[in-house]
Amino acid sequence: xxxxxxxxxxxxxxxxxxxxxxxxxxxxxxxxxxxxxxxxxxxxxxxxxxxxxxxxxxxxxxxxxxxxxxxxxxxxxxxxxxxxxxxxxxxxxxxxxxxxxxxxxxxxxxxxxxxxxxxxxxxxxxxxxxxxxxxxxxxxxxxxxxxxxxxxxxxxxxxxxxxxxxxxxxxxxxxxxxxxxxxxxxxxxxxxxxxxxxxxxxxxxxxxxxxxxxxxxxxxxxxxxxxxxxxxxxxxxxx
Amino acid sequence: xxxxxxxxxxxxxxxxxxxxxxxxxxxxxxxxxxxxxxxxxxxxxxxxxxxxxxxxxxxxxxxxxxxxxxxxxxxxxxxxxxxxxxxxxxxxxxxxxxxxxxxxxxxxxxxxxxxxxxxxxxxxxxxxx
Amino acid sequence: xxxxxxxxxxxxxxxxxxxxxxxxxxxxxxxxxxxxxxxxxxxxxxxxxxxxxxxxxxxxxxxxxxxxxxxxxxxxxxxxxxxxxxxxxxxxxxxxxxxxxxxxxxxxxxxxxxxxxxxxxxxxxxxxxxxxxxxxxxxxxxxxxxxxxxxxxxxxxxxxxxxxxxxxxxxxxxxxxxxxxxxxxxxxxxxxxxxxxxxxxxxxxxxxxxxxxxxxxxxxxxxxxxxxxxxxxxxxxxxxxxxxxxxxxxx
Amino acid sequence: xxxxxxxxxxxxxxxxxxxxxxxxxxxxxxxxxxxxxxxxxxxxxxxxxxxxxxxxxxxxxxxxxxxxxxxxxxxxxxxxxxxxxxxxxxxxxxxxxxxxxxxxxxxxxxxxxxxxxxxxxxxxxxxxxxxxxxxxxxxxxxxxxxxxxxxxxxxxxxxxxxxxxxxxxxxxxxxxxxxxxxxxxxxxxxxxxxxxxxxxxxxxxxxxxxxxxxxxxxxxxxxxxxxxxxxxxxxxxxxxxxxxxxxxxxxxxxxxxxxxxxxxxxxxxxxxxxxxxxxxxxxxxxxxxxxxxxxxxxxx
Numbered sequence: 020x021x022x023x024x025x026x027x028x029x030x031x032x033x034x035x036x037x038x039x040x041x042x043x044x045x046x047x048x049x050x051x052x053x054x055x056x057x058x059x060x061x062x063x064x065x066x067x068x069x070x071x072x073x074x075x076x077x078x079x080x081x082x083x084x085x086x087x088x089x090x091x092x093x094x095x096x097x098x099x100x101x102x103x104x105x106x107x108x109x110x111x112x113x114x115x116x117x118x119x120x121x122x123x124x125x126x127x128x129x130x131x132x133x134x135x136x137x138x139x140x141x142x143x144x145x146x147x148x149x150x151x152x153x154x155x156x157x158x159x160x161x162x163x164x165x166x167x168x169x170x171x172x173x174x175x176x177x178x179x180x181x182x183x184x185x186x187x188x189x190x191x192x193x194x195x196x197x198x199x200x201x202x203x204x205x206x207x208x209x210x211x212x213x214x215x216x217x218x219x220x221x222x223x224x225x226x227x228x229x230x231x232x233x234x235x236x237x238x239x240x241x242x243x244x245x246x247x248x249x250x251x252x253x254x255x256x257x258x
Numbered sequence: 259x260x261x262x263x264x265x266x267x268x269x270x271x272x273x274x275x276x277x278x279x280x281x282x283x284x285x286x287x288x289x290x291x292x293x294x295x296x297x298x299x300x301x302x303x304x305x306x307x308x309x310x311x312x313x314x315x316x317x318x319x320x321x322x323x324x325x326x327x328x329x330x331x332x333x334x335x336x337x338x339x340x341x342x343x344x345x346x347x348x349x350x351x352x353x354x355x356x357x358x359x360x361x362x363x364x365x366x367x368x369x370x371x372x373x374x375x376x377x378x379x380x381x382x383x384x385x386x387x
Numbered sequence: 388x389x390x391x392x393x394x395x396x397x398x399x400x401x402x403x404x405x406x407x408x409x410x411x412x413x414x415x416x417x418x419x420x421x422x423x424x425x426x427x428x429x430x431x432x433x434x435x436x437x438x439x440x441x442x443x444x445x446x447x448x449x450x451x452x453x454x455x456x457x458x459x460x461x462x463x464x465x466x467x468x469x470x471x472x473x474x475x476x477x478x479x480x481x482x483x484x485x486x487x488x489x490x491x492x493x494x495x496x497x498x499x500x501x502x503x504x505x506x507x508x509x510x511x512x513x514x515x516x517x518x519x520x521x522x523x524x525x526x527x528x529x530x531x532x533x534x535x536x537x538x539x540x541x542x543x544x545x546x547x548x549x550x551x552x553x554x555x556x557x558x559x560x561x562x563x564x565x566x567x568x569x570x571x572x573x574x575x576x577x578x579x580x581x582x583x584x585x586x587x588x589x590x591x592x593x594x595x596x597x598x599x600x601x602x603x604x605x606x607x608x609x610x611x612x613x614x615x616x617x618x619x620x621x622x623x624x625x626x627x628x629x630x631x632x633x634x635x636x637x638x
Numbered sequence: 639x640x641x642x643x644x645x646x647x648x649x650x651x652x653x654x655x656x657x658x659x660x661x662x663x664x665x666x667x668x669x670x671x672x673x674x675x676x677x678x679x680x681x682x683x684x685x686x687x688x689x690x691x692x693x694x695x696x697x698x699x700x701x702x703x704x705x706x707x708x709x710x711x712x713x714x715x716x717x718x719x720x721x722x723x724x725x726x727x728x729x730x731x732x733x734x735x736x737x738x739x740x741x742x743x744x745x746x747x748x749x750x751x752x753x754x755x756x757x758x759x760x761x762x763x764x765x766x767x768x769x770x771x772x773x774x775x776x777x778x779x780x781x782x783x784x785x786x787x788x789x790x791x792x793x794x795x796x797x798x799x800x801x802x803x804x805x806x807x808x809x810x811x812x813x814x815x816x817x818x819x820x821x822x823x824x825x826x827x828x829x830x831x832x833x834x835x836x837x838x839x840x841x842x843x844x845x846x847x848x849x850x851x852x853x854x855x856x857x858x859x860x861x862x863x864x865x866x867x868x869x870x871x872x873x874x875x876x877x878x879x880x881x882x883x884x885x886x887x888x889x890x891x892x893x894x895x896x897x898x899x900x901x902x903x904x905x906x907x908x909x910x911x912x913x914x915x916x917x918x919x920x921x922x923x924x925x926x927x928x929x930x931x932x933x934x935x936x937x938x
Contacts (some may be wrong), residue, residue, distance in 0.1 A: 031461060059412075062419040066506075070535060073520075080525030081533055116622035139441030166436070166447045167531060169510040174443065195444040199519055202433070202451035203514055207543035210609045220531055224435040224445050245453070267913075268855045269832065296814050302809055305669055306814065307835040311852055358905060391704060394713035402739050409732065410725030477723035480690060482740040485709045518774040578778055632707060636689040637721070 082198065084167035090225075096161040107145055107251030109159050109231050118158040122181035124151070129234060131243040134189040140177060141229040142188070142245045146236045154181065155233040163196075163226035170196050177230065187232065188245070211218040269304055273312030276320065278340045281332055288337075292322055292330040319343065392548055396491075399483055403492035408499070411476065414466050418504060418568030419458070422511050426456040429515055447529075450510035450519070454622055459508040463551045464558035466500060471631075473638075480636040490628045497555050505548030509540055545609065549616040553603070556623040563627045641666040641819035642687055646696035646884040649682050649843075655879060656682040658843035660698065664819060664836075666786075669809075671834040671851075672823040677925050679843035680823045681719070684791050687821070688717040711787075716741070718780035719791040720773055724764040730775060731760030731785045743784035743816070752778045752808065756801065769796030777805050781812055781904055788820045794829075800828075820874055824922065841924040861890040864910035870902065879922035891922050 041205035085093070103112045110117070131142060156179045164169045175191035200220065205213075232247075234240075239249060267275075277293070280286055295300070299310035313330055316322040321336045333339070360370045432448040441446070469475065470493050479489040513535055519528060535543075564571040586593040606612040642664040651656040656679045664670050672681045685691040686698055689705035689712055698705060704709040724733055730753065736745040753760055756774045758767070767775060777793045796803045810833045813820060824830050827837075837854050839846040849857070858878055861868055863886040872880075872890055879891035891914055896904075902910055914922070 031458075054420070059416055059419055063507065065514060066510035069510055069517050072538060073516055073534060074511050076520055076525070076534075078530060078534070080520075081528050081530040082526070083530045128634065135442075138619045163445075164528070165445050170445075175541070177422060191442055191490055192443070193442045195447060198527050198529055199513075199523070200447050200449050201516060201532040202449050202453075203532050204452055204456075204509060204539060204543035206456060206509070206546040209546050209604070210612065211539065211542050212607065220529070222447060224438050224440070226445075240388045268852050270852050285780060300815055303833075304832045305835045305851070306854060307668070307850065308832070339727070352900065391710060394711050396708060397711060399709060399713070399740075401654075406736050406739075409736070410728055414726050430676075474723050477721075478725050480717075481722055481724060482711045482737060483709070485689075485707045485712055487707075488709060633692070635691045637685060637723075 024208045043240065045206050057076050066205060072102055074244060082168045085164060085169050089169070090167065093162045093225050094167060099188070100159060100227045100229065102163060104143055104159065104229055104231060105250055108230070109157070115159050118176055120156040122154040122156070123152055123185070124154050124181070124183050127237060128184055128239040129154070129193060129242050129247060130185045130241040131247060132185050132187050133244040134187055138188070138190065138244050140245065141191055142247050143229060144232045144234060144240065144247045145250050147233050148236065150235045150237045152235055154186070156186070157231045158228070160228040163224070165196060166198055166222050167202065167222050168198055170198070171213045174226065177228070179230070186232070192214050201208065207210065270308050270315065273298060273302065273309055274315045277312065277316060281321070281336050281338055286332050288332055288334040289333050291328070292332055294329055342362035394483065396488055399488040400491040403484060403488055404495045405481060406482070407492055407496045411496070414469070414500065415503065416502070417466070418462055418507065421458050421462045422455055424506055425455040426511055426515055426518070429454045430518065435630070450515060452508065452515060455511035456508045459504045459547070460554050463501060463504050463555045467497060467555040467558030468562040468565070470496070471559060471566050473566070476566070477637050478504065486632045486634070487628070490631055493559070494624060497559065498552070501548050501551035501555055504551050505544050508547050509543040512543070542609070546612065549612060552620045553616055556620045556627070560623050560627040563631045567630055640664060641701065644697065647686065647693055647698050648695040649686055649691065652692040653801050655843050657686065660840065660843065660845055662845055662848050664821065665780060666819050667935070668835045669813060669818040669820040669822060670836045670838055671827065671830055672821055672838050672840070673827050673920050674840040675825065678841050678924070679745040681791055681842065681890045683840070684717065684789050684821065684823060688715050688789055690717070694727040697804045713742070714779050714786040715782040715789065715842050716785040717774045717789045717791070718793050720769070720776065720793070722776050726763060726852060729757055729761050729763055733764065733779070734760070735781050737783060740784060741783040745782045746785060748812070749778055749782040752782065752849060756804070770798060770801065772925045773797045774801055774805070778915060780909070781808060782819065784812070784816050786818050788818055792823055792825070794824070794826070801827060805832060809833065827920055828915070830849055831916050839920055839923060845925050851916060855913060858919050859894045860914045861892065861904070861909050861911045862912065863887065863907070867907055867909060872911065877921070891919070
């Protein structure tokens with residue numbers, strides 16, 4: 020039983036005790052008058068039927084935990100994406116998916132703007148050797164695993180567009196991805212043990228994303244909504 | 259018959275008198291079975307013990323007799339006994355009241371006797387007609 | 388010679404028990420009401436985990452039948468107290484009874500409603516699952532713990548019933564004490580909270596209290612738990628019986 | 639054999655003794671009227687006999703057993719008052735069924751007939767009934783349970799005159815069919831006097847008298863006449879009650895030991911001798927030698 024619930028429980032207990040002491044007799048008389056047999060029968064019939072109905076439900080409609088291998092793979096991808104991206108080779112990370120855009124830039128300067136006030140996305144910029152005016156934008160993202168359930172399908176993607184010399188990144192509006200997780204009957208758990216029947220559930224989120232830009236060497240980056248991290252770091256260090 | 263619960267006479271006496279009247283009227287003859295205390299209790303809506311007390315008075319006076327296991331029966335000479343008793347008891351009491359009332363009203367003896375004679379003649383006349 | 392009806396205790400107790408089942412059927416209505424409220428309260432979840440990443444809120448709502456079980460505990464406690472109140476005791480005394488038969492019938496009735504309470508509290512968990520399944524179509528419901536296995540249902544039912552028995556007899560004893568003397572209306576709650584407050588201050592008392600609770604809560608063997616619960620129940624009920632045997636009825 | 643025996647029975651609530659050294663026996667299969675004014679201790683006494691209350695001191699035996707918390711006594715006793723805690727969830731018919739299960743001698747035919755006669759619908763609930771109807775239902779249960787000891791404590795509260803009369807008649811008839819020990823407490827002695835065998839009169843928890851009803855009717859005489867004449871007559875007698883009627887006249891209630899001769903003399907001097915009804919006598923006995931409510935008016 021959760022500790023947070025204890026004070027509420029005590030409060031209800033106190034109220035119930037006081038009510039009993041003060042209104043005990045009246046309560047008894049009132050209770051005695053209620054005789055709604057059909058309602059009672061209905062309630063208990065519902066109770067009795069519910070586990071049977073429960074067992075008849077199609078299990079495939081539920082969200083099942085991912086297997087250990089996929090979990091490990093997703094975890095590795097999420098862990099490696101950043102460090103590897105910093106070396107300038109994000110595409111070499113296993114299990115990472117991408118969305119790509121190509122734009123032709125006229126002019127020598129580029130601004131990177133967010134469509135929303137509080138940008139969140141990490142943006143990395145690599146300057147290419149060529150000076151062909153082509154901007155490559157690649158959105159890297161790993162699979163999203165929320166509490167062992169693969170919710171990748173529900174995660175919305177980033178949009179990138181170029182107007183004149185401004186690259187606009189459209190991050191999705193606020194939204195919620197929610198899972199419903201039933202706990203084991205805490206009474207049954209006492210004699211069955213918490214983990215006796217099933218694997219433990221992990222409350223965690225595995226998910227990483229970043230936007231990787233490759234721009235021509237001669238393009239000047241203007242002050243942007245995003246903090247633009249220059250990669251690869253080794254290059255900088257070398258200079 | 260309805261019992262008078264307010265008059266001086268106790269209920270068991272009233273029961274006894276009612277039974278006497280029944281015998282006098284010939285409703286129950288000599289050696290016939292008398293009502294049981296339970297029948298009387300039900301008829302008059304009284305406690306059977308009270309009814310029994312009424313019956314026992316009549317037994318004491320010899321008007322009824324007990325047959326073991328069968329109940330009460332009317333003695334052969336019951337009617338005469340009752341008549342004698344009423345003459346000696348009830349009538350005397352009535353005459354006492356009569357004389358007392360006459361004394362209070364200051365009616366002389368001969369006048370009282372005249373009244374009695376008059377009423378008696380009147381009753382006779384009624385009976386004839 | 389009057390012929391007295393000889394009557395056996397067992398016979399009267401049985402009669403009274405049946406009579407109580409009929410007469411107090413209203414109490415089961417209150418169980419349904421309490422549990423319906425509990426199920427509604429449970430819909431909000433009894434816990435959760437959230438993580439915001441940019442514009443996305445990742446959330447896991449955990450649901451359990453804790454509230455249903457706890458409110459059923461409260462209900463059982465209240466019903467046990469109610470059973471000892473004057474109108475209910477007088478109800479016994481209307482027909483043939485003595486304090487022993489009355490208490491035994493109450494005991495049988497108490498076991499009955501603990502069984503019903505335990506079963507319905509556990510099945511309430513199934514109802515809760517159905518409500519979520521049919522309102523979401525199954526999407527986003529984690530399959531783990533969703534399908535209550537017969538073993539789990541049976542275990543939940545058994546353990547809940549045992550705790551209900553403990554709570555009901557405690558309530559019954561409290562009720563009997565209060566009926567014995569109204570002083571206990573003050574004494575019992577102050578004792579309860581007094582111990583809690585002392586436990587908060589004094590580590591020794593807290594340790595003792597925890598040990599007492601763990602004596603039951605940490606017992607993972609079903610047989611031992613059953614033995615412990617039945618033993619405690621029997622002792623508490625016995626005390627209630629002894630006290631009540633001296634009280635007057637229909638004052 | 640005695641159904642009920644009490645010896646120096648005391649029931650004390652703190653300093654107040656609701657029942658105070660009461661000793662009496664009730665013979666089995668008698669109808670006894672327990673008479674007393676409000677607060678005389680009737681209900682307390684009856685509840686001790688029924689086994690609901692614990693005596694403080696003395697001895698009480700019902701069917702030769704201590705009635706308190708006694709199953710045999712409970713099985714053979716039915717106690718009816720206007721406070722029957724019938725459960726609210728059962729219909730009248732169901733209540734009768736329950737009663738039948740508890741009482742071995744229960745007569746369902748008569749009970750159902752009585753319910754019908756008194757227009758009590760077996761499908762109704764007890765708490766829906768009016769006070770008089772509740773009392774009627776109570777007495778039906780009490781009567782047809784046919785317990786060896788049947789106790790009615792003010793059973794007719796709220797019942798109309800017709801229903802009361804029917805009840806007394808039913809009580810007597812069922813008693814004749816199935817004799818049992820009945821205790822009937824009431825303050826309306828007038829109504830029940832005829833069906834009683836004995837009367838037990840108590841005041842302030844003490845026994846005043848216990849005798850057959852016919853004896854009670856002969857227990858005392860009322861004398862009405864000029865005060866000075868009555869004073870003379872009252873001299874050597876046990877006076878139960880005196881009241882001044884006014885205009886030099888008085889009403890005197892004395893114990894009935896007047897000889898035939900004295901009676902004769904009294905009538906000659908203009909003293910009316912009347913019987914005292916049991917009900918009046920009980921009132922006089924329980925209010926002591928004070929002049930009654932008249933005195934309050936005479937003094938002020």
